[in-house]
Amino acid sequence: xxxxxxxxxxxxxxxxxxxxxxxxxxxxxxxxxxxxxxxxxxxxxxxxxxxxxxxxxxxxxxxxxxxxxxxxxxxxxxxxxxxxxxxxxxxxxxxxxxxxxxxxxxxxxxxxxxxxxxxxxxxxxxxxxxxxxxxxxxxxxxxxxxxxxxxxxxxxxxxxxxxxxxxxxxxxxxxxxxxxxxxxxxxxxxxxxxxxxxxxxxxxxxxxxxxxxxxxxxxxxxxxxxxxxxxxxxxxxxxxxxxxxxxxxxxxxxxxxxxxxxxxxxxxxxxxxxxxxxxxxxxxxxxxxxxxxxxxxxxxxxxxxxxxxxxxxxxxxxxxxxxxxxxxxxxxxxxxxxxxxxxxxxxxxxxxxxxxxxxxxxxxxxxxxxxxxxxxxxxxxxxxxxxxxxxxxxxxxxxxxxxxxxxxxxxxxxxxxxxxxxxxxxxxxxxxxxxxxxxxxxxxxxxxxxxxxxxxxxxxxxxxxxxxxxxxxxxxxxxxxxxxxxxxxxxxxxxxxxxx
Amino acid sequence: xxxxxxxxxxxxxxxxxxxxxxxxxxxxxxxxxxxxxxxxxxxxxxxxxxxxxxxxxxxxxxxxxxxxxxxxxxxxxxxxxxxxxxxxxxxxxxxxxxxxxxxxxxxxxxxxxxxxxxxxxxxxxxxxxxxxxxxxxxxxxxxxxxxxxxxxxxxxxxxxxxxxxxxxxxxxxxxxxxxxxxxxxxxxxxxxxxxxxxxxxxxxxxxxxxxxxxxxxxxxxxxxxxxxxxxxxxxxxxxxxxxxxxxxxxxxxxxxxxxxxxxxxxxxxxxxxxxxxxxxxxxxxxxxxxxxxxxxxxxxxxxxxxxxxxxxxxxxxxxxx
Numbered sequence: 001x002x003x004x005x006x007x008x009x010x011x012x013x014x015x016x017x018x019x020x021x022x023x024x025x026x027x028x029x030x031x032x033x034x035x036x037x038x039x040x041x042x043x044x045x046x047x048x049x050x051x052x053x054x055x056x057x058x059x060x061x062x063x064x065x066x067x068x069x070x071x072x073x074x075x076x077x078x079x080x081x082x083x084x085x086x087x088x089x090x091x092x093x094x095x096x097x098x099x100x101x102x103x104x105x106x107x108x109x110x111x112x113x114x115x116x117x118x119x120x121x122x123x124x125x126x127x128x129x130x131x132x133x134x135x136x137x138x139x140x141x142x143x144x145x146x147x148x149x150x151x152x153x154x155x156x157x158x159x160x161x162x163x164x165x166x167x168x169x170x171x172x173x174x175x176x177x178x179x180x181x182x183x184x185x186x187x188x189x190x191x192x193x194x195x196x197x198x199x200x201x202x203x204x205x206x207x208x209x210x211x212x213x214x215x216x217x218x219x220x221x222x223x224x225x226x227x228x229x230x231x232x233x234x235x236x237x238x239x240x241x242x243x244x245x246x247x248x249x250x251x252x253x254x255x256x257x258x259x260x261x262x263x264x265x266x267x268x269x270x271x272x273x274x275x276x277x278x279x280x281x282x283x284x285x286x287x288x289x290x291x292x293x294x295x296x297x298x299x300x301x302x303x304x305x306x307x308x309x310x311x312x313x314x315x316x317x318x319x320x321x322x323x324x325x326x327x328x329x330x331x332x333x334x335x336x337x338x339x340x341x342x343x344x345x346x347x348x349x350x351x352x353x354x355x356x357x358x359x360x361x362x363x364x365x366x367x368x369x370x371x372x373x374x375x376x377x378x379x380x381x382x383x384x385x386x387x388x389x390x391x392x393x394x395x396x397x398x399x400x401x402x403x404x405x406x407x408x409x410x411x412x413x414x415x416x417x418x419x420x421x422x423x424x425x426x427x428x429x430x431x432x433x434x435x436x437x438x439x440x441x442x443x444x445x446x447x448x449x450x451x452x453x454x455x456x457x458x459x460x461x462x463x464x465x466x467x468x469x470x471x472x473x474x475x476x477x478x479x480x481x482x483x484x485x486x487x488x489x490x491x492x493x494x495x496x497x498x499x500x
Numbered sequence: 501x502x503x504x505x506x507x508x509x510x511x512x513x514x515x516x517x518x519x520x521x522x523x524x525x526x527x528x529x530x531x532x533x534x535x536x537x538x539x540x541x542x543x544x545x546x547x548x549x550x551x552x553x554x555x556x557x558x559x560x561x562x563x564x565x566x567x568x569x570x571x572x573x574x575x576x577x578x579x580x581x582x583x584x585x586x587x588x589x590x591x592x593x594x595x596x597x598x599x600x601x602x603x604x605x606x607x608x609x610x611x612x613x614x615x616x617x618x619x620x621x622x623x624x625x626x627x628x629x630x631x632x633x634x635x636x637x638x639x640x641x642x643x644x645x646x647x648x649x650x651x652x653x654x655x656x657x658x659x660x661x662x663x664x665x666x667x668x669x670x671x672x673x674x675x676x677x678x679x680x681x682x683x684x685x686x687x688x689x690x691x692x693x694x695x696x697x698x699x700x701x702x703x704x705x706x707x708x709x710x711x712x713x714x715x716x717x718x719x720x721x722x723x724x725x726x727x728x729x730x731x732x733x734x735x736x737x738x739x740x741x742x743x744x745x746x747x748x749x750x751x752x753x754x755x756x757x758x759x760x761x762x763x764x765x766x767x768x769x770x771x772x773x774x775x776x777x778x779x780x781x782x783x784x785x786x787x788x789x790x791x792x793x794x795x796x797x798x799x800x801x802x803x804x805x806x807x808x809x810x811x812x813x814x815x816x817x818x819x820x821x
Contacts, residue, residue, distance in 0.1 A: 046540060046568070143700040184573070186685055189605070189662030196608045198579065201572035268694055323713040324694040328540070331690070338710065339547065341788065345713020408571045449687070456684055457656060457700055 010357030030070020084215035096300030120306030123258035124313030176440020212420025257306035265311030538577025574598030582611035658692035709790030
């Protein structure tokens with residue numbers, strides 16, 4: 001009953017005209033910055049900060065939150081159409097989304113990601129509403145040992161995301177791990193491969209690497225490939241509606257993705273990208289026909305999109321209830337609240353119920369707005385593909401350069417994005433895929449940081465992480481997955497030999 | 501043509517405005533003044549910079565703008581100012597990390613923190629608090645020292661990174677009190693606080709303004725503040741200086757000019773900053789975000805910055821051992 005009363009009060013706040021308006025502004029802005037390559041929610045939120053101080057705290061929070069989760073909707077658009085990830089977490093959506101577009105099914109892919117996004121967000125909101133205490137309890141007890149275990153699980157389950165040979169995939173993961181070592185080492189303060197260039201102190205930016213490997217290399221490849229993406233004749237509502245077979249494959253992956261995303265999102269410092277990669281890896285593992293992945297599998301876009309949207313909702317939990325922001329964008333939102341004199345922390349729900357429940361209610365409204373907003377936009381986006389390549393691709397390159405430059409106002413980033421584009425081009429010509437590289441690059445530094453911290457705390461005792469129930473369990477699951485991955489092909493081979 | 505006309509118009513406007521402005525301010529505020537902040541928008545340092553910029557703009561009638569040039573622990577933005585013209589239109593929003601610690605910590609900086617910059621004014625400081633986990637059952641720095649001595653090399657202290665103020669402040673405390681604790685760096689102060697709550701570490705130092713939620717809930721216990729004086733917001737929490745005389749590692753904000761800037765401009769800017777810090781609405785906002793107002797004169801600031809560089813150089817040496 002209490003919960004109902006809280007939700008009712010929340011909706012009373014969220015349904016006021018003023019809040020509705022700013023919610024709409026937030027999610028619309030979020031969608032567009034998600035679509036634009038390079039410009040992420042961090043830039044948008046920091047640009048909005050000076051403005052929001054003229055608003056009521058709840059209204060301001062609703063708008064900033066809308067930008068944050070709205071970006072996850074938009075991020076998949078360019079991934080699908082142009083193989084150009086609008087946000088880092090949408091890089092996963094490139095893997096199966098872009099092949100779908102090449103088959104002339106861009107409309108279906110965009111429709112599925114929009115529905116998956118809404119579904120993931122809805123599960124995230126439900127989890128936030130009903131399982132908040134449990135998640136807070138989990139997040140509070142998460143130490144470096146648990147982070148290490150989760151990241152290792154992510155790496156193992158997703159190491160097979162390459163659709164080609166396992167050896168090539170593994171080579172790329174290792175290459176990514178190496179690229180990830182460029183930066184000032186967090187544990188020792190030592191400079192690794194920075195060559196004394198200050199712009200490399202923080203390492204390569206994920207945006208630069210993802211944009212170069214996927215987007216810029218795609219533009220280069222297209223030069224060799226006359227004809228381009230298969231175009232859909234007329235994009236009516238009908239051509240967006242997935243086939244019955246598509247719909248049949250949708251619910252299970254989307255549900256698994258949403259649950260994985262809800263869990264990962266609630267961990268401070270994990271984030272949507274890991275959630276998306278992890279759920280993609282899981283889908284490929286549990287699929288009966290994993291060979292379809294990378295060639296336009298519906299599961300391959302439904303699961304990660306559902307996961308990153310769920311994660312973008314539950315990411316508010318540690319920020320608001322522990323006062324621990326999980327990402328740079330969250331830190332800005334938290335900073336904005338503190339300027340209003342609202343202290344995020346364990347007392348927030350009790351002390352500012354209208355803010356907390358108003359925000360949760362606004363999640364429902366914002367996500368419905370996003371769905372309503374995005375479905376008509378599909379038509380518009382797909383039409384983009386009709387623009388002749390001679391105009392479309394140079395425009396994309398300009399947008400990529402502007403987007404990458406805008407993050408740090410650093411010319412070196414523009415040079416690097418071209419460099420990673422050339423690298424991605426060379427790799428793809430040689431039959432290597434960029435996705436495992438990106439995965440290694442993102443997870444590698446996190447894996448190392450948490451492993452070394454765990455060992456620092458346990459004074460070099462590896463067994464300590466097995467003794468903790470939470471990290472021990474996750475490591476056991478990881479080991480099982482590894483055994484399964486190695487044993488399953490062996491088992492199949494044996495059976496094939498046994499059969500007459 | 502259009503350009504020339506705009507120029508003439510704007511210079512007329514400047515002359516007209518100059519009549520009502522204080523005489524000394526005339527020489528340099530005819531153009532927009534950029535305050536370069538090497539850290540991201542929305543941070544505490546940024547809030548202070550924008551607050552001052554808004555007040556200066558309102559009082560002096562010409563725009564003062566804050567630009568965030570982020571990256572590389574503040575080196576990117578600092579370098580931008582070192583490379584700027586010394587014409588009094590570009591200033592650096594310097595902080596303990598970028599202009600106190602980096603010069604000792606990073607071997608090949610593309611600028612010299614001493615000779616490329618002139619300190620203008622130490623505007624504010626942010627007190628930091630040494631916090632412990634409640635399970636330790638202690639409430640003062642003396643208790644912590646006793647506990648650490650009884651368990652040498654066992655207690656773990658977290659920081660917001662290798663070479664951060666929160667790391668080096670603890671290194672100085674350890675050196676002064678002869679304590680042996682393990683340093684565990686995190687990617688940011690809030691993650692160190694999370695680790696304190698989860699039980700991974702025993703001690704963490706973090707800016708007091710970002711802690712009230714956790715302190716109030718009893719999840720972390722502040723045992724001492726690192727500023728020279730106690731914080732007015734937590735008068736019951738002692739200052740480290742009550743145990744270690746003269747101890748002060750509060751995180752400061754000092755505005756710097758490019759060296760070679762007209763000394764009169766520097767002096768004028770320092771006094772204008774002091775005036776801004778005296779404005780009631782500025783004071784109120786600074787109190788809200790937990791900043792301690794200093795507004796030192798230019799000469800005092802130069803001496804203060806010199807002492808800070810030496811203090812952090814020593815701390816970096818201590819941390820290397």
